[in-house]
Amino acid sequence: MTLFLIVLLTALAFEYINGFHDTANSIATVVSTKVLTPRQAILLATVMNLAGALIMGTSVAKTIGAGIVDTSVIAMPTVLCALLGAIFWNVFTWWLGLPSSSSHALIGGLCGAALASTHGDWSVLHWATGLWPKVVGPMLIAPCVGFVVAAIVMFTLYKALSRVRPRFINMIFGKLQVMSAAWMGFSHGSNDAQKTMGIVTLALLTGTQTGAFKDLPEWLSFLRVETMEVHTWVIIACALTMAAGTAAGGWRIIKTMGHKMVKLQPINGFAAETTAAMVIETATHFGVPLSTTHVISTSIMGVGSVKRFSAVKWGIVGRIVWAWVLTIPVTGLIGYGLMRLAHLLFSFEWMA
Template identity: 55%
Template sequence: MELALVLLVVFIALAFEYINGFHDTANSIATVVATKVLSPGQAVLLAATTNLIGALAGTAVAKTIASGLIDTNVVAVTPVVLICALLGAVIWNLITWWWGLPSSSSHALVGGLSGAALAAAHDNWHAIIWAQGGAHWWGEKGVLPKVVLPMVTSPVAGFILGFLLMGLLFSLMEFLGSRTGRLQKLGRTRFANAFFGKAQLVSASAMGLSHGLNDAQKTMGIIALALAGATASGTLDHVPSWLHFLRIEEDASRQFEIATWIKVLCALIMAAGTAVGGWRIIKTLGHKIVKLHPINGFAAESASASIILTASHFGIPVSTTHNISAAILGVGVAKRANAIRWTIVERMLWAWILTLPITGALAWLMVRAARLLGWAE
């Protein structure tokens, strides 16, 4: 029974990663598809490749998810707790995907973990690490420095950077136009489209790399956490020899090394989700907010990737959704404020605000229900 629960955690975690592909990987390639620099199939292939490279490049975010948000001295993170946390995130992701809203899979997972841990600890709020240790906020553990603060600051930074970069590119194009006399409309000439179309291949690759380095690691952290706990408890002691790869030995679990098979599997599952269901989100980000050209896509992707790569270095699980959306808004405002469809933006903001409390509440209710049914203590 315990082994079945551990395997169920892995399965649901991979389902979450697949659904993450609907949302966040779709976000990472929305602009390059919208500007028609790449076809959807080419963009998915690019995303899969760069996600895989990013997923193999580090484990800082995975460590934050696995050990920096929930105090395991207060509450036991059992397979049932992880299942409820993941289901809370999955349900909300499916709802927002159906509505075509680019909500945050990152915050859905954090909300689910927090709500499930709170219920498992019998509503002891100390089960959640709010802020702990570190000489600077980026070196601290906890929901406040690692999730809530970046949830506000990273989109603001993405908006500002997108706005400034777009303004700089517009100024450069205007300068070149005054010198050559041939550029009639900024960012829409053959020269601009050809140049920034090629440049967007680089910026789109950077988006995929940053997404793999940040988002793909979140599910890796959940799977590694479940397998490390199962190994330590002896649940995997008597598995068949062909399942020995599931074991995470004591030294590895202490340092929290992520097995290569977990990294590769998560990256591939995420790419599959993008290929199957990501186009609802791509339509919202790439077409409904503001009309994009290659120069706009390059600016938005460059700004967003810069923010996410910086956050990944410090182990901060930021939202790809929030950052690329904010960068697109910054680029759109630099173009002209009335180019933005603000009703779409309002719907997105509500999805952002509600993600943490709703996923937390869903996971809390499921743990309470599991306890009533005798499935959890």
């Protein structure tokens, strides 16, 4: 029971960090275009992240909890090591001001820890049914879709409004961008909060199956789960924790996405946010744990390239892409290393 509480607190810590790490996904563009002040933007993102997390179901959570690795090989330390690997990577990339994927960090940590638990048995990874169709495939496709669709939307808007005065365009799209930022915040909450819901539910399922919860008093019976059904208290806890993290802000990444990558006007911010929100909502519907960071970043690149290709600071983009490429391998190695260390330091009975 003590180990589960440590896992739960670590999961909530990850969710909090996820909130401030990925705040930039929701508000970087609306802050950089000066449509909202930073305080107003954070408040909007906090409310909409919370709404998205509470409303949009648990399909992504079930993918994370049961669709990536074989749950029969998961012990409490496996979940803990996965979370610690993801937390390290999120804090490290936040410190560098690089928008990386919290989703892929968690998935990489979970895969690495699971492999260490089975001494390198790759068959415990659900490659054909989980990792490829719901992680690796979308990781390659979604950023491209975000870039192309955002560029098409931006090009269409430029053509349709070519004879309209810039001042009028800024006024109209300044109002519309508040709506697109709200939708982006909602879609971010709907997808990202579910990842921690899935990992907490996986820990509950592990505790139930291994007998760790067999002596619980009746008032703690809500901790026992027999399937990957996400309990209401898990949804609420994760949603509130992500909202709290969002409220804390994430200014290093906001500066990178909103100012360093490309200079944005309200019409550009509207096109990027609308495109990203649409892609993320579609992924959530199909239970795909998408990287909201990848989608909004490439959407910003797409709208910037339509202004002129040189408007995008491709040197910054290169650093961001390297962070994306390294996320799963690095967190996988960290999760693997931590799990091997746990095997060396502690008895199997304690770890189970």
